[in-house]
Amino acid sequence: MGESDIHETVPGWHADPRARFELRYHNGRNWTADVATDGDRFVDPLGTRPQPPGTNQHSHQQPGQHPQPSNRVATASMILGIVAICIGWMPFVVALGLIAAVLALVFGIVGRRQAAAGATGAGFARTGLITGAIGLLVCVGGVVFSVSLLRAVDRFEQPAEHETSITSCTLDGNDLTATGTLANLSDSSDSFTVRVYFVRPGTDNPRRQATIVLPNVPAGQSADFEATRTIGDLDLDCIVGAVRGPLPYGVDPGT
DSSP: OOGGGGGGOOSEEEEOTTSSSSEEEEOSSSEEEEEEETTEEEEOTTTTOOOOTTSOTTOSOOTTSSOOOOOHHHHHHHHHHHHHHHHTTSTTTHHHHHHHHHHHHHHHHHHHHHHHTTOSOHHHHHHHHHHHHHHHHHHHHHHHHHHHHHHHHHHHHSOOSEEEEEEEEEEETTEEEEEEEEEEOSSSOEEEEEEEEEEOTTOOOEEEEEEEEEEEEOTTOEEEEEEEEEOTTOOOEEEEEEEEOSOGGGOOTTO
């Protein structure tokens, strides 16, 4: 069917006058870019333009005629690599990050093979391999951080051997001041976190409390501490509520 017959064509699918595909759709006025070959529909990347010079006018196997197979493995590789980077540094969650990083590398390798065989997603697979490798490095840092945090928490929960006492509990107006001393009975210098409770006489339920950090108390020596709280008209007493080791990374887990 030639160009002179365009206006006489009935709307529908007809033999492709451009010879790039088997069929091309005519809307009753013009040829469109909607084409089909072997029952599969496509959009002609060249639109309705004539065949480029030097190409086979009768071939139906033009580049882009058939869409490339999808490559979901490559996409999954990229997503898992990004997830590994995002969570790999987190204490304990690092285990999930490590799994994501390893899967990102495995899926990236598979995705590249599929892309080499003609599928899409070569860039996604490459990104998955890169982010997966970075995610592994981040997870190494996450493991180190997790171990360090566990040790810091253990030092906090298991303080060095010590002895504490309240030496005075003085009310000045509405302010109650507790003073005391802590003796380090261990063989090495250590830090301590002392919680002073202001309680009703005869109880240990704190109505007010204070936290005092005593850094680097030498072995066999003592350190004094003091805490003041406004109690209003409450009748309260002062006691040592708890003694812990150094705060993990300077953060008080009790706050």
